[in-house]
């Protein structure tokens with residue numbers, strides 16, 4: 613490896629350490645911060661590292677997807693963010709709430725007020741003996757009537773429930789029970805239920821897993837509506853790679869860590885005014901400066917064990933070991 617810097621003096625090292633100490637902490641301006649999250653499961657004496665130092669930042673107002681192969685750790689991460697499970701090590705914060713060592717009371721409040729969930733199994737999202745409107749009103753009723761913001765009257769709760777059903781284009785289901793709705797309608801009602809208490813974050817774990825691709829597209833459109841109209845930050849977990857075309861940011865998880873990220877943006881051609889979607893894949897650089905090179909890149913150049921780096925004006929070049 614080519615070194616491009618001379619050794620720093622002790623004074624310089626001290627100054628750098630002070631700058632790090634006094635600077636803003638990792639993820640200080642993010643709504644969701646996962647900082648070196650580790651989750652180890654031990655069953656019958658065998659340890660499984662489901663999360664192996666995962667870093668992730670999600671800004672307020674984002675609509676993003678987490679993708680990854682089966683067993684990569686997506687559901688483990690979701691359960692931690694949902695307040696259903698605790699990490700073994702590392703830190704996780706959502707909307708100012710630290711998710712380690714919450715008391716039972718804090719956990720209950722967090723799950724009721726801060727996050728909303730939509731699960732894959734439609735049956736898990738809705739109570740079968742309540743109508744759509746009653747299902748959406750229920751979280752508001754469970755929240756109680758204390759405090760000014762939350763002190764909605766019964767009529768206001770019903771009104772909000774109907775507004776949400778309208779926003780998600782399932783008003784016609786207001787008086788139907790779940791078994792009288794299609795799978796797609798049930799999931800849209802489930803999104804309304806999850807939004808009932810105006811959560812800071814909406815978490816969805818494989819919300820389209822039981823739906824055909826056309827209905828799945830409609831569900832993604834419903835998430836986009838919620839994101840754009842209500843400003844809710846939304847994180848959707850899926851193993852469906854096609855989701856990348858539905859959201860602006862897709863983060864891939866591999867072996868319990870974030871590995872790559874795809875960002876999509878709209879570009880307008882200055883001369884024709886035509887809009888086109890540009891998507892670009894990025895590798896993740898962790899806080900220690902570690903970078904995982906895609907296996908297909910390293911394999912095609914026969915890179916192994918050691919590579920040479922060169923700092924150029926605006927990029928870093930990576931060369932196989934056999935260069936002089």
Ligand SMILES: Nc1ncnc2c1ncn2[C@@H]1O[C@H](COP(=O)(O)OP(=O)(O)OP(=O)(O)O)[C@@H](O)[C@H]1O
Pocket residue numbers: 653654655660661662680681682683684685686687688689851
């Ligand atoms: N409660 C548990 N006890 C033991 N091992 C677990 C537990 N939960 C998850 N694991 C293991 O942790 C790893 C990550 O699992 P996780 O369910 O988070 O993956 P996933 O990406 O959500 O997969 P899928 O897409 O299949 O749901 C797997 O090896 C899994 O077997």
